[in-house]
Each structure stands twice: as C-alpha cells, then as structure tokens.
Amino acid sequence: MNRLLDDLNPEQRAAVITTDGPLLVIAGAGSGKTRVLTRRLAYLLTERKATPYQLLAVTFTNKAAGEMRDRVAELMGGEIGGLQVSTFHSFCSRLLRREAVRIGYDNQFTVFDAGDSETVIKNSIKELGLAGTQFAPRAQMRKISDLKNKLVGATTYLSQAGGYFENATAKIYALYEKRLRECDAMDFDDLLVNSVLLLRDNPEVAKNWRERFRYLLVDEYQDTNHVQYLLLKYLLDSHNNICVVGDEDQSIYGWRGADIRNILDFERDYPGAKIIKLEQNYRSTHTILAAASGVIANNESRKGKTLWTALKGGDPLSLLITDSAEDEARHVVDIVVRRGETSRLSDMVILYRTNAQSRAFEEQLRRRNIPYQIVGGLAFYQRKEIKDLLAYLKLIVNPKDDISFNRVVNFPKRGIGDRTIEELTTIARASGSSLLETAGMANQHAPLGAKAKALMAFAGLIEKHRETADTKPVAVLVQDIVEELGLVQELLSEDKVTGQTKIENIETFIEGISEYSTHNPSSTLAQYLADISLFTDLDIYKEIENKITLMTIHSAKGLEYDTVFLVGLEEGIFPFERSIAEPKQIEEERRLFYVGATRARKKLYLTCAVMRHRFGAVDSIPSRFIRETPQELIEKIDFRRQGMYSLPSATQARPMQQPLPSQRPQEAGVHYVYEENETFHPGRVVHHPTFGRGRIVTTEGVGDSLKLEISFTGIGTKKIMARFAKLKVVG
DNA sequence: ATTCCCGACGTTTTT
DNA sequence: CGTCGGGAAT
Numbered sequence: 180m181n182r183l184l185d186d187l188n189p190e191q192r193a194a195v196i197t198t199d200g201p202l203l204v205i206a207g208a209g210s211g212k213t214r215v216l217t218r219r220l221a222y223l224l225t226e227r228k229a230t231p232y233q234l235l236a237v238t239f240t241n242k243a244a245g246e247m248r249d250r251v252a253e254l255m256g257g258e259i260g261g262l263q264v265s266t267f268h269s270f271c272s273r274l275l276r277r278e279a280v281r282i283g284y285d286n287q288f289t290v291f292d293a294g295d296s297e298t299v300i301k302n303s304i305k306e307l308g309l310a311g312t313q314f315a316p317r318a319q320m321r322k323i324s325d326l327k328n329k330l331v332g333a334t335t336y337l338s339q340a341g342g343y344f345e346n347a348t349a350k351i352y353a354l355y356e357k358r359l360r361e362c363d364a365m366d367f368d369d370l371l372v373n374s375v376l377l378l379r380d381n382p383e384v385a386k387n388w389r390e391r392f393r394y395l396l397v398d399e400y401q402d403t404n405h406v407q408y409l410l411l412k413y414l415l416d417s418h419n420n421i422c423v424v425g426d427e428d429q430s431i432y433g434w435r436g437a438d439i440r441n442i443l444d445f446e447r448d449y450p451g452a453k454i455i456k457l458e459q460n461y462r463s464t465h466t467i468l469a470a471a472s473g474v475i476a477n478n479e480s481r482k483g484k485t486l487w488t489a490l491k492g493g494d495p496l497s498l499l500i501t502d503s504a505e506d507e508a509r510h511v512v513d514i515v516v517r518r519g520e521t522s523r524l525s526d527m528v529i530l531y532r533t534n535a536q537s538r539a540f541e542e543q544l545r546r547r548n549i550p551y552q553i554v555g556g557l558a559f560y561q562r563k564e565i566k567d568l569l570a571y572l573k574l575i576v577n578p579k580d581d582i583s584f585n586r587v588v589n590f591p592k593r594g595i596g597d598r599t600i601e602e603l604t605t606i607a608r609a610s611g612s613s614l615l616e617t618a619g620m621a622n623q624h625a626p627l628g629a630k631a632k633a634l635m636a637f638a639g640l641i642e643k644h645r646e647t648a649d650t651k652p653v654a655v656l657v658q659d660i661v662e663e664l665g666l667v668q669e670l671l672s673e674d675k676v677t678g679q680t681k682i683e684n685i686e687t688f689i690e691g692i693s694e695y696s697t698h699n700p701s702s703t704l705a706q707y708l709a710d711i712s713l714f715t716d717l718d719i720y721k722e723i724e725n726k727i728t729l730m731t732i733h734s735a736k737g738l739e740y741d742t743v744f745l746v747g748l749e750e751g752i753f754p755f756e757r758s759i760a761e762p763k764q765i766e767e768e769r770r771l772f773y774v775g776a777t778r779a780r781k782k783l784y785l786t787c788a789v790m791r792h793r794f795g796a797v798d799s800i801p802s803r804f805i806r807e808t809p810q811e812l813i814e815k816i817d818f819r820r821q822g823m824y825s826l827p828s829a830t831q832a833r834p835m836q837q838p839l840p841s842q843r844p845q846e847a848g849v850h851y852v853y854e855e856n857e858t859f860h861p862g863r864v865v866h867h868p869t870f871g872r873g874r875i876v877t878t879e880g881v882g883d884s885l886k887l888e889i890s891f892t893g894i895g896t897k898k899i900m901a902r903f904a905k906l907k908v909v910g
Numbered sequence: 911a912t913t914c915c916c917g918a919c920g921t922t923t924t925t
Numbered sequence: 926c927g928t929c930g931g932g933a934a935t
Contacts, residue, residue, distance in 0.1 A: 598911085
C-alpha cells in the first residue's frame with residue numbers, strides 16, 4: 180500500500196495521482212488542499228516522474244511556500260534538494276537576477292516596496308509641474324500598476340493616451356519608469372512583468388526554463404492576474420503538465436488585478452483539462468458551513484460546488500448588535516475573556532474588513548490586559564527606523580539607489596538640507612550619474628561649496644562599508660552601522676519613550692538577520708536584501724504564544740481557528756463603501772465574507788454597531804451579509820441600550836440600497852458635544868479621555884465646526900475640535 | 911537648516 | 926482624532 184495515498188478520500192487521491200496533462204482542482208474551504216498539494220509533489224518524486232529540480236510549485240505567500248516545502252521534505256525524508264517552492268514574486272526575482280543583463284539591469288537590482296514607489300511617483304508629479312490635488316500619488320500608482328498588469332508599457336500608453344488626464348498619467352508613468360531604471364530598481368509589478376517580457380523576447384532563455392520544468396503546480400489559482408497567467412504559459416512546455424488548485428469562491432484580490440476568469444475559463448484555456456472537486460470539508464461544523472454556503476449562494480460568478488461535512492450540528496452563530504464601535508469591542512472582549520477560561524487565546528481570532536478597525540479592539544484588550552497580536556497594518560519592515568537601516572544596506576549594495584540615498588543622507592543629521600540635495604540632483608542628472616557617485620566627487624563641483632565635505636564624508640562611509648560588506652555576517656555589519664551612526668543616542672535624544680521602542684525594534688531586526696543567516700549560511704548582503712524585500716508581516720506571523728490574533732480578513736486566508744469574530748458587519752464597512760455600486764465588487768465582498776466565515780472550526784460570532792464614527796457620527800445599517808445568512812442558524816444578542824431609540828431589526832428585509840431615514844438617538848448619559856453644542860460654553864468643566872479634566876476657555880464656530888480652547892490641569896491649553904473629542908460635561 | 915505650528919486630509923484589502 | 930506637508934519663525 181502507499182503511505183502517500185492511504186489516508187486520502189477518493190477525490191483527494193485522484194488529485195494526487197492524475198499527474199499528466201492539465202488539471203484543475205477545485206478545493207473548497209477546509210477540504211485538505213495543502214495535504215493534496217504536498218502529497219502530489221511527494222508522489223511525483225517517489226514515482227520518479229521528476230527530480231526535485233524539475234518541479235516548480237508556486238504559491239502566493241512566503242509562509243505558504245515555506246510550509247509546503249517543509250511538509251514535502253518531511254514526506255520525503257529530507258531529500259528535496261533543488262525543489263522550487265516559491266511565490267510568484269520570489270521565483271521571478273530569482274529568474275531576473277540570473278538574466279538581468281538581458282534587460283539592461285544589474286543582477287543586484289533593488290526591489291522598491293510600495294512606499295518607495297510612492298515616493299518616486301510623488302517626485303515625478305512634482306517634477307512635471309503637476310503638483311496639486313488632482314493627481315493623488317496613490318491613484319496614479321494604482322493606474323500605473325493596472326497598466327503594467329495589462330502589459331501596457333509607458334511608451335505605448337503615451338502614444339494612445341487621449342485627453343488631459345490620460346496624458347498626464349502617461350507622462351508620470353514614463354518618468355516613473357525612467358527614474359526606476361536610473362536607480363537600477365524594480366517595483367513589485369516589474370518583477371512579474373519583466374519576467375514575462377524577458378521570456379517573450381528571448382525564446383532561447385524561455386526554452387531553457389521550459390525544458391527544465393516537467394511539472395508545474397499552482398496554488399490559489401483564483402488569485403492569479405493576467406501577467407501571472409502569461410508567465411505560466413511561457414514556462415509550460417508541450418507536455419502541458421500543469422496542475423492548478425483554487426476556489427473561485429475565495430477569489431478576493433480582484434482589486435489587485437486578479438482575474439477570476441483564469442479559474443472559471445481554465446478548461447477553455449487548456450483543452451482536455453480534467454477537473455476534480457474537493458467538496459468534503461474537514462474543518463467546520465455543519466452550522467458554520469451552512470451559514471457560509473447560504474451567503475455565497477447569492478453569487479453568480481461561480482462554478483458551483485456543494486461543500487459537505489461529516490461533522491453534525493454545532494453551535495449556532497451569535498450575532499451581537501451593539502451601539503458603537505467601542506461597545507462592539509467591549510462586548511467582543513468580554514466574550515474573549517469568558518471563553519478564555521476554558522480555551523486558549525491562540526484559538527481565537529478577530530477579523531475585520533479594514534485595518535483602521537483594529538484600534539477599538541486593541542484598546543479594550545490592552546485595558547483588560549489580554550495578550551494579543553496584530554498581523555499586518557503597520558508592518559515591521561515599514562517602520563521608519565527599520566526602513567532607514569534598510570536604506571543604508573540597499574545603498575551599500577546598489578549605489579544607484581537614489582531613493583535610499585535621499586532617505587538617509589541626512590539621517591542622522593549631517594547638515595545636508597533640501598537646497599543641497601536640489602543642487603546635487605541637478606549635477607547628477609546633468610552628468611548621468613547617481614546621487615551617491617556625485618556626492619563622492621562633491622569637491623569637484625563648485626556649487627556645492629561648503630557642503631562638499633559633508634557629502635564626501637557620507638559617500639566615504641557608504642563606500643567603506645561596501646568594501647567590507649561581504650567579509651562579515653550581515654548582522655555584524657548592521658550592528659557596526661548602528662554604532663558608527665550613534666543611532667541609540669540619536670533616537671533617545673529625539674524622544675525618550677518612542678526612541679526606546681525604536682531601539683528595541685532595531686534589536687529585533689538584528690536578531691532577525693542572525694536567524695536568517697543561520698538558515699542561509701552562505702548568504703551575502705545582496706541575497707539577504709533580495710529575499711527580505713519580498714517578505715511581509717504575514718510571513719513572520721507565528722502562532723506560538725497564547726495570544727489572541729487580530730487581522731484583516733484578507734490576511735486570514737488559509738488560516739483556521741476554533742472561534743472567529745467577524746466584526747463590523749455594516750453596510751459601508753463590510754461590504755465596503757466603494758464596492759456597493761458595482762455588482763462584481765459586491766460579489767468579491769461576499770467572497771470575503773465567505774473566506775472569513777469558513778476560518779471558523781467551532782464557533783462564529785458576527786458583530787455590528789448601530790452608530791460608528793467615520794468623519795463624524797453616522798448611523799450604520801446592518802450588512803446585507805447578515806440578512807443573507809440563513810436566519811435559523813443565528814442567535815441574536817442585542818446589547819443596545821434599550822428604549823433610547825429604535826432601529827429596525829438587523830435582519831428585517833429591506834430594499835438594499837435604500838438608507839433608513841436618519842434617526843438621531845435622544846441619548847441620556849454621555850453627552851457628545853456635536854449633538855448638544857449649547858452645553859459647551861466658556862467656564863464649563865469637561866472631561867477628555869486622554870487629557871483628563873479641563874476648563875473651557877473659549878469657543879469658536881458652531882455644530883460640526885465647533886472648536887474649543889480648553890485648559891487642562893497640568894497639561895496646558897489645547898484647541899480641540901468638539902466634533903471628534905469625546906468630551907463629558909463634569910461641571 | 912531645522913523646528914514648530916497650522917490646516918488639510920483622510921480610510922480597503924497587499925505580493 | 927491621527928498624520929502629513931507647507932510655510933513661517935528661529
């Protein structure tokens with residue numbers, strides 16, 4: 180008998196042993212997908228269909244890739260040398276570093292993260308004289324990214340752009356591309372796009388890679404975009420051995436260019452393709468599955484499948500109806516505490532639509548001393564102190580990286596300000612060299628005058644480290660830099676409190692590098708940077724300590740927990756405001772709900788608030804997804820302070836787009852200023868949640884624009900927008 | 911060059 | 926309410 184197949188159900192087994200030709204595996208939530216993927220790889224190896232070197236498996240996150248590699252290694256007793264299990268991005272990065280010269284890049288090119296890219300876009304907009312409100316850098320970035328993913332280059336777009344706005348975007352796009360090239364840098368999209376272009380324009384290179392890979396395996400196929408689709412086409416030899424695994428109901432990255440048609444049209448793309456559906460769910464109770472299935476059934480873009488489970492019954496869903504975001508958080512945390520008595524915190528997760536929602540929950544958890552961890556949001560590598568250090572490292576590896584140069588040339592302070600940088604930039608552009616190179620020869624350029632010395636010293640510092648970078652471990656190099664720059668003193672002098680946490684972050688960073696080095700003993704600084712630039716918070720996330728986890732639903736894909744809190748179920752939040760008008764986007768929101776709900780093994784809580792602050796007070800309408808859930812599966816718990824005002828029941832049927840007539844609560848108890856301006860006039864004593872007790876000195880404006888000048892005891896006077904501050908009248 | 915204060919602005923999800 | 930960028934003060 181075969182230990183790789185024995186404990187699989189018939190469909191899973193078929194997905195493992197159907198090795199040749201195109202195969203689509205529709206893997207419902209919790210259907211044992213990872214198990215099938217790893218068994219399939221191990222099966223190909225043990226049956227001698229291919230050597231590890233001839234297999235390519237692609238996933239979306241580094242974490243998933245790492246887990247898959249580990250599990251295959253376990254199945255194979257460790258003999259998987261050369262097996263490529265990687266993300267699309269890291270595979271492309273490796274491909275490009277080998278072939279960079281063919282497309283005019285150095286093989287030590289830098290990868291710009293979203294922040295770096297935005298800086299370049301901003302600079303480009305400014306340089307083109309387009310600065311102003313009508314060209315928001317982020318919107319431009321989105322457009323450029325969309326164009327790239329459609330394989331429309333800057334030159335092409337420039338020639339076909341019509342009208343003022345398209346022309347402006349085309350110019351920004353073109354300049355952005357130019358600057359990226361000058362910096363020897365690529366953005367995330369470029370990794371994919373340049374790989375495809377390289378394979379398209381160099382048939383002999385494409386042939387080499389094609390002949391190498393005998394079997395392709397793609398995870399999360401529903402999230403692939405057009406460029407990724409093309410990449411697979413270029414890598415696929417005439418053997419057509421491609422197996423894609425996915426679930427159209429879990430396609431949640433349409434906004435990033437993912438094309439659900441890739442999975443819906445697979446059979447048309449690959450004639451003769453076989454399809455296997457994994458429909459038995461091993462994760463959730465029957466109740467949870469029925470709830471999720473009931474909601475997703477409202478979608479049209481589906482291949483259709485019927486998930487079933489051998490697990491009968493299960494707790495009903497609990498719907499918590501609360502007054503405000505704060506109340507929502509308080510009641511959720513109450514339940515966390517209660518459940519925490521009998522189960523582990525690490526078995527629970529709070530999932531929200533947007534990162535901004537995490538704050539209220541954090542506050543409550545901190546107040547009650549519950550250990551928690553947040554995944555995503557302000558990612559570790561996005562923190563200023565870490566980005567600054569990384570900029571030093573990037574500059575050491577790539578002297579052309581002007582963005583990193585600008586980031587650190589005056590950090591710590593070296594007396595090099597905007598004027599000097601402007602001058603330096605002009606000289607560098609004229610001579611076609613980078614900022615760092617120009618700085619190194621500053622004494623030859625009269626306009627730099629007295630600043631030449633500081634510039635040359637900086638360039639010398641970078642140069643010195645470049646020479647020794649490969650002779651010592653990366654962690655030691657970073658430690659040396661930190662000491663040489665006097666960063667500890669520098670950060671402490673800025674601000675004692677935040678400086679201390681920054682120092683701790685730097686220590687964590689250095690520890691992380693050490694750990695990386697033990698796993699990759701012969702790795703150079705350049706290799707470290709190449710890897711690290713593709714890492715995200717999610718990849719570092721470990722479920723080790725007994726902490727409750729908070730994250731967005733997007734981040735939770737692929738994970739599972741006993742207890743799941745799906746919060747903020749209100750129209751405008753979830754489904755998100757911007758998606759409400761478009762049926763296609765509503766379907767994606769619905770899939771997101773489906774992903775969130777199916778993370779739960781045993782118990783699912785849904786919560787909503789009736790009032791939520793978003794630029795002032797707004798009445799919230801319960802999410803349509805609550806209404807779409809089979810009502811008999813829901814147990815309603817109403818935490819609203821009864822009798823003060825009435826809102827329709829959360830589940831009452833109502834035409835979707837019709838907002839309720841606004842009903843202002845006639846509240847007793849807490850006084851929110853924006854509702855009762857007349858209570859606030861000079862002399863009144865009020866209480867502010869962060870500043871404490873204070874006396875109103877002056878008032879200005881009325882209604883939403885009411886501004887108060889308040890003298891707080893021991894803090895001094897502060898001007899406060901009454902609309903936002905939660906002030907309580909004390910006397 | 912740097913710092914500090916003010917007003918404008920904002921909020922989706924991420925490799 | 927936060928954060929960020931611009932502009933004036935030092």
